[in-house]
Amino acid sequence: MKSFRLKSHRPGTEYPQAHFFILNKGLNSGKPMKSPCPNCFVYLSDCQDHTDQAYWTAYAIWKSKTLHACLRGSVIPFITIGEYKKQFLNTFYQVQACPEKFEKLVQTFKLLEIQEQKIHVSLKLIQTARMAFFRELLSH
Known part of the structure; x- marks a missing residue:
């Protein structure tokens, strides 16, 4: 080590x-x-x-x-x-x-992190769209 x-x-x-x-x-x-x-x-x-x-x-x-x-x-x-x-x-x-097993787990962690980041971006876009719809509704 x-x-x-x-x-x-x-x-x-x-x-x-x-x-x-x-x-x-x-x-x-x-x-x-x-x-x-x-x-x-x-x-x-x-x-x-x-x-x-x-x-x-x-x-x-x-x-x-x-x-x-x-x-x-x-x-x-x-x-x-x-x-x-x-x-x-x-x-x-x-x-x-067991380094091989750990390396596989790290690759899985990285893929999951990428997926999580994509989901966070999607959720922000949904929130933005929701706010735009509410603003449009309340502006009339």
């Missing part, structure tokens, strides 16, 4: 090596992101391929809601960096055990 670092992100910090961000507060804790937000961790690695595999591992952890049992806090739930790293490493080692 290549070395990586997981640390708290400071707004305004630029990262020269391969990286992605992980939301650490709220019910979407663990969500991997390409751009930072105020409440996130940053995953850093020197290898882009390793970072891509880590991103999809983080995505699988988030989508499976594995982290919900680890959330702390009564008003705004959050996950600690140590707990996240422990969950991430456990999952990452499982992924390393």
Whole structure:
């Protein structure tokens, strides 16, 4: 396993090596992101391929809601960096055990993401059309 670092992100910090961000507060804790937000961790690695595999591992952890049992806090739930790293490493080692299966799952994730984006665009178009019909109805 290549070395990586997981640390708290400071707004305004630029990262020269391969990286992605992980939301650490709220019910979407663990969500991997390409751009930072105020409440996130940053995953850093020197290898882009390793970072891509880590991103999809983080995505699988988030989508499976594995982290919900680890959330702390009564008003705004959050996950600690140590707990996240422990969950991430456990999952990452499982992924390393069967790389072909994981690669197929990643391809499926990507296709589903594309489909989801298309559906979101369609829903926005439907909302726009609906608003246009209502405006036309109310303008008379």
